[in-house]
Amino acid sequence: MALSGRVGFAPLNVIGLMSGTSLDGVDAALLRTDGERVLAHGPALTHPYPPELRASLRALLDRAAGLAPTDPDLLAATRALSLLHGEAVQQLRLLAPDMPADLVGFHGQTILHAPASLVCGSADARGEIAAGGRTWQIGDAALLSAMTDLPVIHDFRSADVRAGGEGAPLAPLYHAALLAGQARPVAVLNLGGVANLTLVQANGDVLACDTGPGNALLDDWAMRHTGRPFDQDGALARAGRVDTAVLEAMLAHPFFARPAPKSLDRLTFHAVLPLLEGVGAEDGAATLTALTAQAVARTPLPEQPKAWFVCGGGRHNPALMQALAEALPAPVQAVEALGWKGDALEAECFGFLAVRSLRGLPLSLPTTTGVPAPQSGGRLTCGGITPYAHATWLPFTSWRETATE
Numbered sequence: 001m002a003l004s005g006r007v008g009f010a011p012l013n014v015i016g017l018m019s020g021t022s023l024d025g026v027d028a029a030l031l032r033t034d035g036e037r038v039l040a041h042g043p044a045l046t047h048p049y050p051p052e053l054r055a056s057l058r059a060l061l062d063r064a065a066g067l068a069p070t071d072p073d074l075l076a077a078t079r080a081l082s083l084l085h086g087e088a089v090q091q092l093r094l095l096a097p098d099m100p101a102d103l104v105g106f107h108g109q110t111i112l113h114a115p116a117s118l119v120c121g122s123a124d125a126r127g128e129i130a131a132g133g134r135t136w137q138i139g140d141a142a143l144l145s146a147m148t149d150l151p152v153i154h155d156f157r158s159a160d161v162r163a164g165g166e167g168a169p170l171a172p173l174y175h176a177a178l179l180a181g182q183a184r185p186v187a188v189l190n191l192g193g194v195a196n197l198t199l200v201q202a203n204g205d206v207l208a209c210d211t212g213p214g215n216a217l218l219d220d221w222a223m224r225h226t227g228r229p230f231d232q233d234g235a236l237a238r239a240g241r242v243d244t245a246v247l248e249a250m251l252a253h254p255f256f257a258r259p260a261p262k263s264l265d266r267l268t269f270h271a272v273l274p275l276l277e278g279v280g281a282e283d284g285a286a287t288l289t290a291l292t293a294q295a296v297a298r299t300p301l302p303e304q305p306k307a308w309f310v311c312g313g314g315r316h317n318p319a320l321m322q323a324l325a326e327a328l329p330a331p332v333q334a335v336e337a338l339g340w341k342g343d344a345l346e347a348e349c350f351g352f353l354a355v356r357s358l359r360g361l362p363l364s365l366p367t368t369t370g371v372p373a374p375q376s377g378g379r380l381t382c383g384g385i386t387p388y389a390h391a392t393w394l395p396f397t398s399w400r401e402t403a404t405e
């Protein structure tokens with residue numbers, strides 16, 4: 001029998017873990033993939049952060065730029081979130097005894113994102129100061145590997161930033177793999193703490209960027225005015241009116257006019273919050289909801305998508321979905337319309353990218369992060385693997401399986 005030129009790569013069962021900028025918890029999802037195609041979707045779940053961990057992570061974000069690696073609060077938060085990730089992995093394994101995991105993709109918690117373009121405030125100078133760029137995801141991959149007795153791929157973004165890229169977004173190659181066969185141009189919009197889009201152009205090229213705030217500003221506003229962590233079902237925004245003068249002043253931020261690729265730190269837009277001084281709780285929520293939608297609509301794109309598919313927690317907010325439908329010229333639907341799990345997509349993505357990392361395939365492209373050439377990334381940790389024993393000393397806390405809507 002003649003051998004074909006291409007050597008195949010056996011698909012793996014991989015658990016992807018993502019804890020996003022909303023600081024709400026860990027999403028975990030199981031996939032069978034070779035890093036190019038998804039052969040099976042296993043279960044997914046969300047393991048919420050306890051309020052004290054959420055508060056301590058939120059405090060670390062404010063101090064991240066000056067944090068020493070040995071800072072006691074940093075070490076405590078790193079350990080706590082790594083243990084929670086370990087719990088999430090073990091719970092997921094219990095849900096899928098017929099899909100034994102081979103590998104874990106561990107994103108970690110971003111506490112600082114300062115790629116060169118944000119450090120210098122201009123994309124043009126990126127090449128000169130690339131060495132100054134930095135992105136920081138905390139998490140103890142060796143501890144996770146020891147807890148789960150699995151090899152762990154982590155540190156997905158640093159190689160891209162070191163090479164002069166934005167280090168984000170990294171979901172585009174996963175979105176593009178799932179979009180194969182859809183009518184183009186087509187876009188996926190992720191409404192997390194920060195919002196990001198993937199555009200698959202008519203010729204199949206993939207373009208991506210962060211668009212602006214997703215839910216993070218609105219979450220902080222809701223916490224300040226209602227004491228609740230987010231604007232549940234958009235109730236606050238729906239009771240208010242958009243302050244167009246404030247909205248336009250916010251949209252004057254130079255980030256919005258920059259073409260893709262571009263990325264953001266969760267705190268980048270906190271500089272615009274003083275513009276809302278004196279605006280009431282409801283009108284402020286309506287204005288921040290409109291800001292997220294307008295930032296997407298005004299992102300300079302070479303082609304307008306024929307359809308938008310929305311993932312991330314923001315798609316549960318009807319006020320935000322309505323604002324997007326009004327701002328965008330093409331239909332806007334949740335990714336469930338494609339049969340995808342919108343709350344598990346990012347976790348699945350880091351499973352998919354873990355397998356790509358293992359294979360040395362690119363995680364990013366010049367058109368997705370601005371990196372000069374297709375860039376691989378991620379680091380493998382399998383040191384310290386010990387037989388799984390933590391169940392005897394770590395009680396499982398609350399978790400919920402991701403619904404298939």
Ligand SMILES: Nc1ncnc2c1ncn2[C@@H]1O[C@H](COP(=O)(O)OP(=O)(O)OP(=O)(O)O)[C@@H](O)[C@H]1O
Pocket residue numbers: 019020021022023024190191192193194195214215216219229230231232233234311312313314316317318346
């Ligand atoms: N019912 C709801 N009503 C309004 N907003 C909601 C609802 N459910 C979720 N959200 C929003 O979704 C957010 C969580 O979204 P998600 O889990 O996608 O964030 P993330 O994974 O942290 O984000 P990122 O993509 O930035 O990493 C919450 O903080 C909240 O703002």
Ligand SMILES: CC(=O)N[C@H]1[C@@H]2OC[C@@H](O2)[C@@H](O)[C@@H]1O[C@H](C)C(=O)O
Pocket residue numbers: 020021110113135167168169170171172190192193194195196210263264346
């Ligand atoms: C630095 C960082 O963690 N960025 C996140 C964040 O959350 C959304 C947006 O900002 C995106 O750039 C990225 O996450 C997704 C999963 C990504 O890399 O595609």
